Amino acid sequence: MSKLQANIEELYDEYYRDVYHFALYYTNNKQEAEDITQETFIKVMKNIHKLKDLEKQKTWILSIARNTAVDIHRKYKLRQLIPSMIGSNLVASENNTEKQLLLKEEWEILQEALLAIKPHYRSLIILKGLKEFTIKETAEILDCTELKVRVDYHRAIAQLKKRLAKEGGGVICKMTNG
Template identity: 40%
Template sequence: MFDDEKLEEKIEKIYRHHYLEVYRFLVCFSGNQNDAEDLTQEVFIRVLNSFTKKNSISNVKTWIFTIAKHVAIDHYRKKRFSSLFKDGFFKQIASTEKEPNELVEQNELKRLVHLAISKLKPNYRAVVILRGINEFSIKETSEILQCSESKVKVDYHRALKELKKRLHMDVEEVIGNAN
């Protein structure tokens, strides 16, 4: 009984600590808050089901995000939805100091970026969300995506190049520096 209670407390702590980050990642990937809620629940169900099976987890955060990535890709494959990132992708930066025309321009830019990201290949989309939006390190991104750090760098560079083509602008202005 004691071990079960201890395990339950540990899982609850992991859930509280990582829920919001996983949810944000899944909102970015799915573009839909309702889907992200369902997918987040699915991630933590999988975490719960496999937690006792995993004897040594070197980095809980990357393990959970690896599960989240697989859940998101499974969902993407099942639905084959055409429009991603409709709401909630960027942090709302609405300020009372902004002029109405600045807000309209900002919202239009967000819409264009959402659309461009949604048209990227799933692995490019994932690396852009993890590196460019969530600001994970190259190492963390490689662990989550289960690939080499070199592949993360190459995919991120190619994804930004593709976004630049799609947006006809300097992506670094929108997302940040590629390095």
């Protein structure tokens, strides 16, 4: 096995989950998330030689994932959402049916609100709010300034809160408090 191939496998093992979660939050569709993840790592393999700074590999990979998500999501734009797909992923206790239903309902409301805001704002909320990347990491992934991230993140949160109030009433989301 070549050194490059071993490096790509390490990158995949280390960042697969981050890329998949970003894609799932972005699209609210398991199939699209899997497609985005697969396409992202194909692009990583093809462009690994362009990665100059190994300390920035995470942000480099996630910026590829973001661009891939935007491209692929455009292709699926006309497809209807199926929010029921997340089911067991958010369930803390299988024995608590009421809690399952509440978590699923809150997740669906959050996903609808996320999908209703601009893609740039959606990316900011996913990266900074849900995945808890720093402002600097988020700026690198989105290829913009840290100031733009700060300003747009607050605007995105305001839009998300407005959507959640309209769609979800009492849904409280941890990330909207920051």
